[in-house]
Amino acid sequence: xxxxxxxxxxxxxxxxxxxxxxxxxxxxxxxxxxxxxxxxxxxxxxxxxxxxxxxxxxxxxxxxxxxxxxxxxxxxxxxxxxxxxxxxxxxxxxxxxxxxxxxxxxxxxxxxxxxxxxxxxxxxxxxxxxxxxxxxxxxxxxxxxxxxxxxxxxxxxxxxxxxxxxxxxxxxxxxxxxxxxxxxxxxxxxxxxxxxxxxxxxxxxxxxxxxxxxxxxxxxxxxxxxxxxxxxxxxxxxxxxxxxxxxxxxxxxxxxxxxxxxxxxxxxxxxxxxxxxx
Amino acid sequence: xxxxxxxxxxxxxxxxxxxxxxxxxxxxxxxxxxxxxxxxxxxxxxxxxxxxxxxxxxxxxxxxxxxxxxxxxxxxxxxxxxxxxxxxxxxxxxxxxxxxxxxxxxxxxxxxxxxxxxxxxxxxxxxxxxxxxxxxxxxxxxxxxxxxxxxxxxxxxxxxxxxxxxxxxxxxxxxxxxxxxxxxxxxxxxxxxxxxxxxxxxxxxxxxxxxxxxxxxxxxxxxxxxxxxxxxxxxxxxxxxxxxxxxxxxxxxxxxxxxxxxxxxxxxxxxxxxxxxxxxxxxxxxxxxxxxxxxxxxxxxxxxxxxxxxxxxxxxxxxxxxx
Ligand SMILES: Cc1ncc(C[n+]2csc(CCOP(=O)(O)OP(=O)(O)O)c2C)c(N)n1
Ligand SMILES: [Mg+2]
Numbered sequence: 174x175x176x177x178x179x180x181x182x183x184x185x186x187x188x189x190x191x192x193x194x195x196x197x198x199x200x201x202x203x204x205x206x207x208x209x210x211x212x213x214x215x216x217x218x219x220x221x222x223x224x225x226x227x228x229x230x231x232x233x234x235x236x237x238x239x240x241x242x243x244x245x246x247x248x249x250x251x252x253x254x255x256x257x258x259x260x261x262x263x264x265x266x267x268x269x270x271x272x273x274x275x276x277x278x279x280x281x282x283x284x285x286x287x288x289x290x291x292x293x294x295x296x297x298x299x300x301x302x303x304x305x306x307x308x309x310x311x312x313x314x315x316x317x318x319x320x321x322x323x324x325x326x327x328x329x330x331x332x333x334x335x336x337x338x339x340x341x342x343x344x345x346x347x348x349x350x351x352x353x354x355x356x357x358x359x360x361x362x363x364x365x366x367x368x369x370x371x372x373x374x375x376x377x378x379x380x381x382x383x384x385x386x387x388x389x390x391x392x393x394x395x396x397x398x399x400x401x402x403x404x405x406x407x408x409x410x411x412x413x414x415x416x417x418x419x420x421x422x423x424x425x426x427x428x429x430x431x432x433x434x435x436x437x438x439x440x441x442x443x444x445x446x447x448x449x450x451x
Numbered sequence: 452x453x454x455x456x457x458x459x460x461x462x463x464x465x466x467x468x469x470x471x472x473x474x475x476x477x478x479x480x481x482x483x484x485x486x487x488x489x490x491x492x493x494x495x496x497x498x499x500x501x502x503x504x505x506x507x508x509x510x511x512x513x514x515x516x517x518x519x520x521x522x523x524x525x526x527x528x529x530x531x532x533x534x535x536x537x538x539x540x541x542x543x544x545x546x547x548x549x550x551x552x553x554x555x556x557x558x559x560x561x562x563x564x565x566x567x568x569x570x571x572x573x574x575x576x577x578x579x580x581x582x583x584x585x586x587x588x589x590x591x592x593x594x595x596x597x598x599x600x601x602x603x604x605x606x607x608x609x610x611x612x613x614x615x616x617x618x619x620x621x622x623x624x625x626x627x628x629x630x631x632x633x634x635x636x637x638x639x640x641x642x643x644x645x646x647x648x649x650x651x652x653x654x655x656x657x658x659x660x661x662x663x664x665x666x667x668x669x670x671x672x673x674x675x676x677x678x679x680x681x682x683x684x685x686x687x688x689x690x691x692x693x694x695x696x697x698x699x700x701x702x703x704x705x706x707x708x709x710x711x712x713x714x715x716x717x718x719x720x721x722x723x724x725x726x727x728x729x730x731x732x733x734x735x736x737x738x739x740x741x742x743x744x745x746x747x748x749x750x751x752x753x754x755x756x757x758x759x760x761x762x763x764x765x766x767x768x769x770x771x772x773x774x
Contacts, residue, residue: 176602216476267710283557284557286555291528292528293556294551295552296548296551297552298517299517299521300521301521302522302524302553303525303528303553305518306523306527306529306533307528309526310529311529313486314530333515333521336515337521337522338623339513340512340513340522343513406482
């Protein structure tokens with residue numbers, strides 16, 4: 174099983190990520206609401222997963238022998254939808270009906286309506302548990318594949334994340350690779366000011382995980398870290414991705430105010446101009 | 452309507468959670484996809500019976516109920532049939548939002564089976580007595596809610612759950628319950644069970660209170676009041692057709708549950724009756740208050756969860772009907 178479009182070429186992947194950023198902003202503009210900042214900070218990692226490292230296929234979205242991805246920070250749904258549409262899970266035209274009544278694409282990932290969405294998320298703190306369940310089931314059934322999950326950094330304030338972290342290490346889930354999108358921001362401001370979570374890597378290490386910190390916008394580093402995570406034996410692995418919220422659009426970068434805001438027509442045009450030039 | 456005279460109220464008691472553990476262990480053989488999760492209460496919930504036979508398919512998640520439900524959901528979307536168990540307060544209260552988001556929203560095939568529902572938890576007191584769990588689960592779309600009356604019905608409900616696709620909540624108890632069913636019959640979701648017919652008033656119960664309404668019906672019969680007795684083991688989806696028939700034939704209904712009168716069986720019945728065929732519905736159950744420590748029998752009497760309370764309610768319902 175292979176995605177229709179797959180490459181190990183860093184430049185090609187970066188180009189895909191650029192296109193997906195434009196898709197994200199375009200669909201958010203069309204819906205008039207939704208989460209820009211956290212979608213843009215996550216998209217390079219999703220690009221690396223869906224177009225290079227994950228073994229998956231839109232032809233067999235429920236095939237047993239596939240890698241799985243759980244978007245625990247469900248509000249970054251636009252990033253997931255952009256990747257799934259590009260990978261061929263559904264027609265790109267759906268992107269423009271994001272959040273509309275009876276559309277395929279709900280405000281947060283909703284598995285029953287959207288091909289390629291493994292499981293429904295949106296309430297923070299729950300996705301790592303879901304991934305632990307998948308990884309345990311996979312081990313029982315002898316899957317060779319991995320379960321990937323992504324949480325936000327503010328999301329780490331949820332106690333359930335640490336229940337799941339404990340369980341993953343207890344059950345030695347080396348088929349589980351988690352990402353923390355460590356963009357330093359949440360809704361009310363800087364994570365460090367709202368409720369500090371650092372040092373994230375040391376916390377996971379103390380829970381028994383293998384940890385690695387990368388620049389979450391450097392494609393080569395991301396690819397390398399995924400390979401590292403998949404290769405771990407006897408423990409789950411976490412990749413702490415240092416990211417910039419709103420990455421790629423200068424007026425959104427590092428601004429908590431862009432967490433849950435969609436771009437206007439003018440802002441979209443400016444953003445696309447900037448992304449196209451870069 | 453025919454009036455059947457029943458046997459004397461049965462006093463033989465059997466444990467629902469024992470039946471749960473034993474049935475799980477059976478399912479282990481017939482259903483390779485069944486997996487069981489517990490949150491450090493496997494001895495109490497009796498999932499330990501399964502764990503002993505199928506250690507590879509049993510997962511102790513520690514005292515972490517929220518994570519347990521999420522893990523169960525992840526297993527379910529990966530083809531497993533997870534049964535997740537702990538006490539009812541923790542299963543439905545601590546992990547309510549996990550059941551909402553990770554299980555019900557996506558209609559994910561997780562079975563939440565809780566022991567220690569109701570006041571008969573006894574001496575452990577109100578922190579451990581779930582009087583709101585049925586209401587909490589009933590409010591969730593896609594969730595089916597089952598409250599078995601005895602051990603035999605527990606076994607059939609658990610067997611049914613393994614084959615049913617979709618979320619289910621099964622509420623069990625710490626205490627042994629009087630035997631209502633001599634033998635297990637296949638469980639029918641959404642179907643009330645008429646145990647006895649009588650024209651004057653319908654008594655509708657679930658869980659422990661099913662045996663209580665049988666006792667109340669016997670005593671009412673001594674006074675010449677003939678009651679229909681219904682075991683309503685499925686609270687959701689509730690048997691609307693049967694309830695409307697009861698309202699038509701009896702014209703007065705009493706509900707009885709070991710649960711708050713807010714949001715449980717009584718509410719479910721009143722909702723159907725109020726919208727279709729208004730007749731008096733009197734609810735026997737816990738008022739909006741917490742329980743206390745004490746022996747189960749004493750607590751049932753203290754909080755009016757007994758045959759005397761059902762008889763009083765039946766007379767009130769009759770008075771309203773004849774009003
Ligand atoms: C349980 C829960 N509480 C609150 C919210 C509302 N909410 C949505 S996003 C968010 C902040 C998340 O911050 P972070 O995890 O850092 O995400 P990111 O910066 O990647 O967008 C909050 C509080 C929610 N979705 N779920
Ligand atoms: Mg953040």
